[in-house]
Structures are given as structure tokens and as C-alpha cells.
Amino acid sequence: MSNQMTEPSEVLMSVRDLKVWYGGKGALFGNPDWVRAVDGVTLDILKGETLGLVGESGCGKSSLGRALIRLERPHSGSILFGGEDLAQVSPSRLRTLRRDMQMVFQDPMSSLDPRMTIRRIIAEGLVIAGVGRDERNVRVEELIQIVGLRKEHLDRYPHEFSGGQRQRIGIARALALRPKLVVADEPVSALDVSVQSQVLNLMKDLQDEFGLTYLFIAHDLGVVEYISDRVGVMYLGRLVELADAEDLYARPMMPYTQALLSAIPDGEAATGRSRIILKGDVPSPRNPPSGCPFRTRCWRAEARCAAEVPQLQEVAPRHWAACHFPG
Numbered sequence: 001m002s003n004q005m006t007e008p009s010e011v012l013m014s015v016r017d018l019k020v021w022y023g024g025k026g027a028l029f030g031n032p033d034w035v036r037a038v039d040g041v042t043l044d045i046l047k048g049e050t051l052g053l054v055g056e057s058g059c060g061k062s063s064l065g066r067a068l069i070r071l072e073r074p075h076s077g078s079i080l081f082g083g084e085d086l087a088q089v090s091p092s093r094l095r096t097l098r099r100d101m102q103m104v105f106q107d108p109m110s111s112l113d114p115r116m117t118i119r120r121i122i123a124e125g126l127v128i129a130g131v132g133r134d135e136r137n138v139r140v141e142e143l144i145q146i147v148g149l150r151k152e153h154l155d156r157y158p159h160e161f162s163g164g165q166r167q168r169i170g171i172a173r174a175l176a177l178r179p180k181l182v183v184a185d186e187p188v189s190a191l192d193v194s195v196q197s198q199v200l201n202l203m204k205d206l207q208d209e210f211g212l213t214y215l216f217i218a219h220d221l222g223v224v225e226y227i228s229d230r231v232g233v234m235y236l237g238r239l240v241e242l243a244d245a246e247d248l249y250a251r252p253m254m255p256y257t258q259a260l261l262s263a264i265p266d267g268e269a270a271t272g273r274s275r276i277i278l279k280g281d282v283p284s285p286r287n288p289p290s291g292c293p294f295r296t297r298c299w300r301a302e303a304r305c306a307a308e309v310p311q312l313q314e315v316a317p318r319h320w321a322a323c324h325f326p327g
């Protein structure tokens with residue numbers, strides 16, 4: 001099943017029924033007790049787009065993002081990238097393919113080795129890829145300037161920079177091997193609001209310049225709306241809605257998305273609804289509800305929602321929702 005109605009040539013990555021489960025230690029005793037962090041996600045990532053991914057803490061955004069670039073091993077499902085299934089490729093092939101897929105992390109301080117100069121940090125991937133010293137130096141000097149810093153900064157250490165500058169360094173490191181896909185996991189949430197938009201604008205500029213595709217993970221719905229072409233909403237390991245950003249924010253179809261959007265400060269104006277307070281907690285991903293994962297908190301739930309898992313279906317042009325009663 002494809003959920004975009006797109007030509008294959010436009011697709012960078014095709015994810016099918018992907019599951020990322022953790023644990024399973026009790027398997028020997030017939031009680032695997034899996035944490036179903038990602039539980040059957042099907043999704044196409046289109047070339048050159050920014051696909052935003054939102055959802056409450058623990059819904060599986062990071063697990064999905066990490067699995068897509070194989071920092072996490074999927075439990076099952078497929079990740080087609082350039083005709084190969086990343087869920088199946090050998091470790092040596094994966095090392096080669098990884099150059100095309102990089103990650104930008106939330107906290108640039110903990111993701112940059114404090115004992116390494118910025119030059120070494122940015123060059124690390126180039127060293128591993130076997131790029132010679134002279135070419136490496138040229139590339140590193142280009143990269144530091146591309147992200148808005150200066151050559152003199154290369155011989156300093158991470159602690160000498162501000163949060164925003166450190167995230168620029170993290171971005172330079174991610175771009176060193178000219179990747180096709182960048183998974184950015186909460187890349188601005190550790191930064192001051194005033195710095196956030198600078199880093200977001202830099203990411204947009206770099207995307208245009210280098211034809212990058214972004215999977216942009218964040219819990220801040222405003223940030224995601226600003227940067228994304230399309231947005232996917234996750235709940236309890238599943239993708240429950242996916243649409244063009246404007247359409248999703250203006251016309252959320254799935255009750256969970258409606259609740260999520262109603263909670264942003266200008267959400268009332270955006271959705272024409274008052275704030276929806278969800279009852280109860282998110283169920284445990286060890287023991288998700290039958291049928292629709294959201295039905296235990298949904299004010300529109302009916303018997304069918306407990307009996308049948310709703311599949312992601314096109315409920316309006318280019319707008320997909322996994323809900324038995326969308327709208």
C-alpha cells in the first residue's frame with residue numbers, strides 16, 4: 001500500500017509495515033513482553049521534502065527515525081531505499097549506504113565529543129569514508145562556512161560555542177558526506193526561541209542548496225508547521241494521520257490530531273474549536289489496546305474501533321487518516 005499516490009521516481013524511501021519492538025526478554029517463557037515502540041508504520045518519504053513527525057513523548061517518533069537510517073534494528077517490515085531493503089542488507093553494505101543517511105540530534109552538546117576540535121568532529125565521517133587529508137581539509141573549511149561559522153572556529157572545542165553554534169556544527173558534520181536523507185530529531189528544542197528560527201532557516205537554505213530530504217521530528221507543533229511540507233502524526237507506535245502541513249493544521253481528520261492541535265496556543269483559532277482535554281493516559285506500548293490505539297481516549301469511539309484496526313486511508317485528496325470515523 002502506498003499512502004501518497006505518487007510516482008515511484010518521486011519517492012526516496014518506502015517504509016512498509018515497519019515495527020520496532022524492544023525487549024522481548026520473556027520470550028523463552030512464552031511472555032515476550034515487547035515494547036511496541038513502532039507498530040506497523042507504512043509511509044513514503046518523497047525526494048526533497050521535509051516530512052515532519054509529531055506526537056506526544058513516547059509515541060515512537062525517535063524509534064521510527066532511528067530505524068529508518070538503521071541506527072535501530074527493525075523487528076519486521078521493510079525500508080526500501082534506492083532499490084535495497086535497509087531492513088535486510090548486510091552490515092558492510094549498510095556502512096556504505098549510511099553515508100546517504102545522516103542524523104542531527106537534539107542536544108548538540110552531548111552529541112559532540114568535548115575532547116575533539118571542531119575540525120575533527122566535522123571530518124570524522126570523511127576519515128571513515130577514506131577521503132584523503134587535502135580534500136578533507138577543503139571540505140571541512142567549506143562546511144564550516146556553509147553553516148554560517150568561520151574557518152578560525154575549526155580549531156576550537158565544542159564548549160567554546162553557544163547552543164545554536166553547536167547545532168550548526170552538528171549540521172555541518174551531518175552534511176559532510178553529502179547525504180540524501182537527514183533525520184533531525186528535535187534539532188531545535190534545546191535552543192532558545194530566538195535561535196530556533198535561525199537554525200530552522202539555515203536548514204531550509206541547506207535543503208534548497210543540496211537537494212536534501214528531511215525527516216523532522218519534534219513535539220513543538222509550531223516548529224513543525226513552519227518547516228514541513230507534509231506532517232505525520234504518531235500515536236502509540238502508529239502513524240494515525242498524514243497530510244500536507246497546511247491541510248493537516250487547517251483540517252485535522254483524526255480525533256487525536258484534533259486534540260493535539262487544539263492544545264497549541266493559537267489552536268482555537270486554527271481549528272475553530274475550543275481546547276480538547278483528553279481523558280486518561282496514553283496506554284502502555286507493552287500492551288496496546290485492541291483495534292484503534294486511540295479508542296480508549298476517543299470521544300467518537302464506537303464498538304468497531306475496539307474490534308478493527310483502522311488502516312491509513314485517503315480521506316481527502318493527499319490527506320490520510322487511520323480512523324473509522326474521520327472528519
Ligand SMILES: Nc1ncnc2c1ncn2[C@@H]1O[C@H](COP(=O)(O)OP(=O)(O)OP(=O)(O)O)[C@@H](O)[C@H]1O
Nearest residue numbers: 022023035037056057058059060061062063064285
Ligand atoms: N532502547 C529502548 N529499550 C526499551 N524501550 C525503549 C527504548 N527506546 C525507546 N523505548 C520505548 O519505546 C517507546 C517509544 O519511544 P521513543 O523514544 O521512540 O518515542 P518518542 O516519541 O521519540 O518520545 P520522546 O519525544 O520522549 O523521545 C517508549 O515507550 C520508550 O520508553
